[in-house]
Amino acid sequence: MTGKIRCLECGRWFRAIGRHLTQAHRITAREYRARHDLPASCKLAADDLRAAQSERTRRMIAEGVMHNDPRAASEAARTAGRGRRSSQDLARQAEIARRIPHQTIPEGGKRADGRDAARAREAQRRRRAGIRLRPAAVLTGDKLAEARRLWADLSIPREEVARRTGVTLATLYRRLGPRKRIAPRDGYRPDDWPPARPE
Numbered sequence: 001m002t003g004k005i006r007c008l009e010c011g012r013w014f015r016a017i018g019r020h021l022t023q024a025h026r027i028t029a030r031e032y033r034a035r036h037d038l039p040a041s042c043k044l045a046a047d048d049l050r051a052a053q054s055e056r057t058r059r060m061i062a063e064g065v066m067h068n069d070p071r072a073a074s075e076a077a078r079t080a081g082r083g084r085r086s087s088q089d090l091a092r093q094a095e096i097a098r099r100i101p102h103q104t105i106p107e108g109g110k111r112a113d114g115r116d117a118a119r120a121r122e123a124q125r126r127r128r129a130g131i132r133l134r135p136a137a138v139l140t141g142d143k144l145a146e147a148r149r150l151w152a153d154l155s156i157p158r159e160e161v162a163r164r165t166g167v168t169l170a171t172l173y174r175r176l177g178p179r180k181r182i183a184p185r186d187g188y189r190p191d192d193w194p195p196a197r198p199e
Helices: 018-025 029-035 047-063 070-078 087-099 117-129 141-152 158-165 169-176
Strands: none
Touching: 018 029, 141 158, 141 169, 158 169
């Protein structure tokens, strides 16, 4: 057959087999060439199709529709009327967005997870604006010593340790490591455990 190439996987004939390989056989062109020991220069489209595509590209470049010079292409894109949006465009877009009816839970309502809807909305607005909901707590000095003492006492639940020290569980695990049961020994004091981690 002229103007077609044969797929070595299934034996069918195609004008181009690149898409056929990915859809029918779930392999890439590189895997296909490696599997059948084909050189990288082996084309996966018929000669007449490649010639037609090449001629079409040359014609588009000559007509100025397509640019083979990257600088000319970027300049053409800049002057094609798709520049940055002006403040008027942004204001108009914001006005359109305000008119879109949004379904919101009424004041005093609860979300599916049981949280207060109004507080969750406010938290989301603050997150989007980049405002920290609460300042990051720091474990230093006396507070760190107290956290170590409480963390070493396994009779106190970890959530209670976090509440008493005013930091998150993630901060406690990051600064103090996992809680471990330590066998009592001579000279053991809860203040000595866990050892301070290097900063």
